[in-house]
Amino acid sequence: MSITVIFPPNNMTTDMYEEALRRLENAGAGAPPGRQYHTCFGTSGHLGVVDVWDTHQNFEAFGEVLRPIMADIGIESEPQISETYNIIG
8 A cells, every 4th residue: 555755844945855856866766666756845944745655665765865865954854654545646
């Protein structure tokens, strides 16, 4: 079963988000295995992210790369993880 991962809005600016994307790409994790959907929402200074993953294991593997990047950039957001009930695309 897929999972939905929400990083709620906190302190993330557009510059921080773009830097995280650059670093993930450089680390070979720009398009990680198992991530089905990604969206960033909100306004600069209060951006959040929602991802849908095929498995918790794939998200955890991605998290090994993501967590140090977030910490280094100063992004302060803890993921909220739930089983995905339905996806309409």
